[in-house]
Amino acid sequence: MFTVFRGGQSGAWRVTRLAPVKGASLARTPALSSVYSASIALPILPSLTSWRLAGVASHVRYTERAEKNQLIEAQAPLGRPDATCAALIPIKKSAAWWELTQEERRQIFEDRSNHIAGSLKYLPAIARQLYHCRDLGEPFDFLTWFEFVPAHADAFEELVAMLRATEEWNYVEREVDIRVERERLDAG
Amino acid sequence: MFTVFRGGQSGAWRVTRLAPVKGASLARTPALSSVYSASIALPILPSLTSWRLAGVASHVRYTERAEKNQLIEAQAPLGRPDATCAALIPIKKSAAWWELTQEERRQIFEDRSNHIAGSLKYLPAIARQLYHCRDLGEPFDFLTWFEFVPAHADAFEELVAMLRATEEWNYVEREVDIRVERERLDAG
Numbered sequence: 128m129f130t131v132f133r134g135g136q137s138g139a140w141r142v143t144r145l146a147p148v149k150g151a152s153l154a155r156t157p158a159l160s161s162v163y164s165a166s167i168a169l170p171i172l173p174s175l176t177s178w179r180l181a182g183v184a185s186h187v188r189y190t191e192r193a194e195k196n197q198l199i200e201a202q203a204p205l206g207r208p209d210a211t212c213a214a215l216i217p218i219k220k221s222a223a224w225w226e227l228t229q230e231e232r233r234q235i236f237e238d239r240s241n242h243i244a245g246s247l248k249y250l251p252a253i254a255r256q257l258y259h260c261r262d263l264g265e266p267f268d269f270l271t272w273f274e275f276v277p278a279h280a281d282a283f284e285e286l287v288a289m290l291r292a293t294e295e296w297n298y299v300e301r302e303v304d305i306r307v308e309r310e311r312l313d314a315g
Numbered sequence: 316m317f318t319v320f321r322g323g324q325s326g327a328w329r330v331t332r333l334a335p336v337k338g339a340s341l342a343r344t345p346a347l348s349s350v351y352s353a354s355i356a357l358p359i360l361p362s363l364t365s366w367r368l369a370g371v372a373s374h375v376r377y378t379e380r381a382e383k384n385q386l387i388e389a390q391a392p393l394g395r396p397d398a399t400c401a402a403l404i405p406i407k408k409s410a411a412w413w414e415l416t417q418e419e420r421r422q423i424f425e426d427r428s429n430h431i432a433g434s435l436k437y438l439p440a441i442a443r444q445l446y447h448c449r450d451l452g453e454p455f456d457f458l459t460w461f462e463f464v465p466a467h468a469d470a471f472e473e474l475v476a477m478l479r480a481t482e483e484w485n486y487v488e489r490e491v492d493i494r495v496e497r498e499r500l501d502a503g
Contacts, residue, residue, distance in 0.1 A: 128452070129452065165452065166452075167355065167452075183450045183452075185449070185450050186413045186414075187416060187417065188376075188417055189417060190416055190417065191416050191417065191418050192416045192418070192419060194416075195416050225374045226374075228375060228378055228379050228380045228382075228383050229375065229376055229377055229378065229379065229417070229421070230379050230380070231380060233417070259450055261373070262371045262373050262447055262450050262451065263450065263451065264316070264317065264353065264354075264355075264371075
């Protein structure tokens with residue numbers, strides 16, 4: 128199953144900010160929605176005023192066993208009723224990154240950039256799901272979706288600033304930062 | 316770009332054998348073709364007497380730098396005029412495999428199964444291209460395409476037998492072995 132994010136005129140999330148961090152932006156739309164889909168192709172095609180990005184929640188690529196166990200223990204699920212703030216951050220890494228071998232990427236990703244260890248302290252406050260899309264022929268390589276309560280907005284800024292300052296981020300050639308909000312979900 | 320293999324009534328390759336190794340087979344078709352496509356969805360849908368499998372030639376997942384350099388130096392390209400024998404071997408690995416972490420999979424793949432080191436001695440005789448499809452929602456996880464001259468048919472049998480005897484292959488839950496042939500390509 129694919130997860131398809133769609134920026135458009137309507138959707139569950141209200142877009143509060145959409146800005147390019149590096150490279151070309153996406154069209155600013157008033158709303159964002161996400162759906163599960165058995166197919167990447169959607170009946171509604173992107174237009175000048177909307178866009179769609181598809182990805183797949185896949186197996187882990189860099190996380191080692193001890194880290195995976197720590198993450199599973201610490202992480203929160205998506206969809207918490209109070210998590211009314213979210214962010215969608217699509218990124219594309221450079222050809223130089225993808226020409227590296229697995230252990231070279233792992234060295235940059237974790238040994239030198241502390242991507243996993245550095246992110247762990249933001250769990251479970253920031254719920255997170257990574258979607259892979261490089262092999263789908265999509266314009267980005269990854270879509271990361273984050274959810275948090277408004278009180279953790281500063282922690283989230285700290286997390287993204289920490290990641291953007293890493294050696295790993297030198298290999299990011301396109302990044303868009305999309306912030307969204309919704310009403311609190313009724314528990315009932 | 317995706318590579319789409321199609322079993323059907325016509326195609327560049329004549330199917331000489333199509334047999335399940337593990338799990339369900341594919342329909343036996345007289346011919347096999349492959350095309351590059353910007354989209355996974357093809358205008359011609361699979362029928363009871365044909366099938367299509369799509370994959371993407373992606374970055375390496377387990378190969379380390381020294382191995383990658385050895386492979387690049389040793390390997391032959393696809394499409395050699397004399398390489399009139401080929402095989403398409405789609406495989407699907409189990410959920411247990413995909414729940415392993417990267418370093419656990421690498422340990423099984425290379426440290427204990429010698430997938431790379433064991434295959435190296437068959438280069439450049441056997442030309443090989445791996446296509447990834449697990450994240451595409453396809454029925455298999457990988458499609459591997461091999462090309463060789465008829466005189467190397469025995470070496471190819473040895474290679475697939477060696478791989479199927481490894482610990483890694485315990486995680487293969489579906490495998491189909493499709494052998495094809497074509498006329499020698501004119502050099503001119």
